Amino acid sequence: MSAKQDNSPNRIDTKRLTLYALLVAAAMVFSYIESLVPLFFIAPGVKIGLANAVSLLLAAKGRYKGAFAVNISRILLSALLFGSAVSLVFSLSGGIVSLIVTVLLHKTKLFGIVGISIAGAVTHNLVQLAAAVLFFGGGVLYYAPVLVVSGIVCGLALGTLDFVIIKKIKTNL
Amino acid sequence: MKWRDFYIIAAALLIAAVFLCLFPGSGGKTVTVKQNNETVYTGSLYTDKEVKLDGNTLVIKDGVCFMKSAECKNKVCVHTGKISKKGESIICLPNRIIAQIE
Structure with a gap:
């Protein structure tokens, strides 16, 4: 977005900027849909984390910066609109650390998207637990x-979702 | 899904098992303390805490809760002893205190 011309592959052009804005919007809608389907009857605090499917998709496509940008934007916007300062601390710590783990695991090229997704979901829950300890x-x-097992289940679901999306929708992110 | 993904699942389950061994809490029991009908403290039964109340001192330690001291004549609340089960409560009428496990 800098004024100077640069043609590096990291350059954000208008098309990608629009696409990422759409993805932020999609992630926020996912958060909202998720709040309509409470899973609290299973255990308090358990969420599918549908919004994380978006950042996971970007990370799996190798768009690491985009994944961070979309995820952080989504968290900040959600917190401003629906959350509180405390919920922001929880979302932001879990979101950033789990995305770091996701990106690092993807860079090793050892694991499939489902495994990466599970690792991200479990990390997310554990970091939020650490915040809860504070x-x-x-x-x-x-x-x-409880949180680790729910992370495995939800990570499995999201990973499978993104696996199908990547297979069916051939697009550049 | 790569077969290596199962390593991640296994590692996660291992973490869960380690936590289960380290912190074998028997559920999310919380203590709610009310004085004059106002909630003055809410916390886990597994968070050690000495709650100073107006006249009384309540202790939460290792999954049990008891009234350590009370400034009144009969000391019914102190004699209630340790509570740990859901629904149990310690009540001090003179100082209008209710500590209940939920």
Whole structure:
């Protein structure tokens, strides 16, 4: 977006800027849809994390910067519109650290998108738990196994979703 | 899905197992303390805490909760002893305190 002309592959052109804006919007809609289908009856705090399917898709396509940009924008916008300062801390810490893990695992080229997705989801939940420890003390740690297992299940679902999307929709992100 | 992905699942399950061994909490029990009908403290039964109330001191430690001291004549709340089960409560009428496990 800088004024100087640059033709590097990292350059954001108008088409990509628009596409990423659309992806941020899609991620926010996913967050909203998800809030309509509460999974609290399984265990408190459990979410599918549909919005993370968007950043995972970008990361899986090798668009690491785009993944971070879209994810952070989505988190900040959601927090401004629907959240609070505390929810922002939780979302941002979980979102950024899990995306770092996602990107690093993708760079190793050892794992498939489903495995990467699971690792990201589990990391997300554990980082949020760590944030919860800062707020509420170590008593919440007994909840870790529930969060890890729900991370595996949700990561599996999101990874499969993105696997299908990548296979069916041949597009450049 | 690559077969290596199962390593990630296995690693995650291992983390879950380690946490399960380290923190075998028996559920999300919380203590809610009310004085004069106002909630003055809410926290996990597994978060050790000494709650100073107006007149009384409530202790939450290792999954149990008890009234350590009370400034009243009968000390019914102190004699209630340790509570740990859902629905149990310690009540101090003179100082209008209710500590309940939820």
